[in-house]
Each structure stands twice: as structure tokens, then as C-alpha cells.
Amino acid sequence: AQSVTQLGSHVSVSEGALVLLRCNYSSSVPPYLFWYVQYPNQGLQLLLKYTSAATLVKGINGFEAEFKKSETSFHLTKPSAHMSDAAEYFCAVRGGNRDDKIIFGKGTRLHILP
Amino acid sequence: GAGVSQTPSNKVTEKGKYVELRCDPISGHTALYWYRQSLGQGPEFLIYFQGTGAADDSGLPNDRFFAVRPEGSVSTLKIQRTERGDSAVYLCASSSVVGAVAGTQYFGPGTRLTVL
Numbered sequence: 001a002q003s004v005t006q007l008g009s010h011v012s013v014s015e016g017a018l019v020l021l022r023c024n025y026s027s028s029v030p031p032y033l034f035w036y037v038q039y040p041n042q043g044l045q046l047l048l049k050y051t052s053a054a055t056l057v058k059g060i061n062g063f064e065a066e067f068k069k070s071e072t073s074f075h076l077t078k079p080s081a082h083m084s085d086a087a088e089y090f091c092a093v094r095g096g097n098r099d100d101k102i103i104f105g106k107g108t109r110l111h112i113l114p
Numbered sequence: 115g116a117g118v119s120q121t122p123s124n125k126v127t128e129k130g131k132y133v134e135l136r137c138d139p140i141s142g143h144t145a146l147y148w149y150r151q152s153l154g155q156g157p158e159f160l161i162y163f164q165g166t167g168a169a170d171d172s173g174l175p176n177d178r179f180f181a182v183r184p185e186g187s188v189s190t191l192k193i194q195r196t197e198r199g200d201s202a203v204y205l206c207a208s209s210s211v212v213g214a215v216a217g218t219q220y221f222g223p224g225t226r227l228t229v230l
Contacts, residue, residue, distance in 0.1 A: 009154075032217070036221075042223060043118075043205070043221045043222055043223040043224055044157070044205065044207075044221040045221075046218060046219075046220070049218065051217075090156050090157070092156075094217070098209070098211050098216050098217030099145045099162065099164055099169070099209065099211055099217065101147065101159040101162055101170060101173070102147075102157075102159070102219060103159070104149075104156030104157045104158070105156050106154075106155055106156045107154075107155070107156050
């Protein structure tokens with residue numbers, strides 16, 4: 001069985017500050033991990049994914065995430081927040097088969113303060 | 115097409131009515147998924163097709179929900195005797211099982227269903 005826990009349903013950061021969105025996972029098999037972003041009234045867009053090739057994964061829009069097996073974590077970071085980063089972010093986990101379903105966390109809404 | 119498309123974008127219906135939601139996946143993607151996103155929640159898996167057959171329908175909440183993909187491309191999610199609790203955004207995703215992006219699910223914009 002797999003699950004994802006996102007810590008904090010809302011996170012506020014000032015423009016230019018570090019963004020840190022926390023995600024912990026549970027998986028009985030080596031996981032594939034994802035971060036998706038959802039802008040208002042838009043569909044889910046893939047930010048980045050971990051597929052066991054490298055523990056530090058770089059994604060679009062300056063985001064990156066680090067897979068830490070010992071902590072069962074996959075936190076999302078960005079060094080400097082921009083107003084356009086305001087959105088809902090979802091951490092997700094999938095099993096080892098390429099066509100497995102994805103299990104999503106409940107999401108974290110990121111607010112950027114001017 | 116360039117991306118996953120879903121129609122209609124919005125659907126308002128009355129309790130007890132039947133609705134159909136359509137998904138057109140990315141051309142060449144053999145895997146197709148339906149998810150449901152309720153307000154304030156993450157998407158929840160409903161059903162997954164590999165080609166024409168439903169490979170996993172464990173997420174369908176009850177027998178009022180049914181989905182088909184008769185030619186292995188377009189899929190239709192069908193909901194009978196709709197209830198107010200069915201109100202949500204229904205998301206469709208597709209993925210390829212080959213190539214560099216194999217296993218990455220690409221999502222459509224969703225259909226917002228409101229049951230009055």
C-alpha cells in the first residue's frame with residue numbers, strides 16, 4: 001500500500017524567499033514520486049519526478065526536490081519565490097509498474113506575499 | 115492532439131439524472147486514467163484503461179459509475195442517478211508505456227460536475 005502526507009495545507013512565503021513544501025511518503029515497494037502543480041482553474045502540470053536515477057531532481061520553473069529514503073521524504077524547494085508560483089501543489093506516489101495509478105496527497109496551497 | 119482534452123468543461127445537472135463525461139487522450143497514449151477531485155482534496159483514482167480494457171476499476175465508488183474506451187482512444191465516464199455527493203472535478207490523464215516519458219501521466223483540464 002502507498003500513501004502520501006503533505007505537511008501544511010497552506011504555506012505563505014514572501015516574494016524572493018525560500019519555498020519549502022513538505023511531503024512524506026509510505027510505500028511497500030521502491031516508489032516513484034511526483035510533484036504536480038495546479039494553477040487556478042487549470043489542470044495538473046508535472047513539476048518533477050523521481051524515478052530512482054538521482055536523489056536530487058530538478059524540475060521546471062526553478063523547483064527541485066530531494067528523495068531521502070531514510071526520512072521517507074520528498075520535499076519540494078525553490079530558492080526564491082515569485083508571485084507566479086502561487087498555486088496548489090500536490091505530492092504523489094506511484095508503484096513500480098509504469099501504468100500503476102497515482103496516489104495523491106491532499107495538496108498544499110502556496111501563497112506568495114509581496 | 116497536443117494534450118489531453120475533456121468535454122464538457124462544466125456540467126450542471128439535477129439529482130437523479132444521467133451524465134457522460136468525455137476524455138480525449140494524447141495521441142498514441144495507450145494508458146488512460148480517470149480521477150475525481152473534490153473541493154480541498156487531492157485527486158482520487160477511479161479507473162484505469164490499458165488499451166480498450168479496464169485494467170483497474172478499484173476506485174469506482176459504486177455501480178452508478180461506469181467507464182468505457184471502446185476503440186482504445188477516447189473514453190467516456192458515465193454516471194447514473196447522480197447524487198449531490200458526485201459533485202467534483204473529474205480529471206482524465208493519459209500516459210505512454212514506452213519511451214523516455216513512459217509512465218508519466220499527463221492531465222487534462224477536467225470537467226467540473228455540479229449536481230443540484
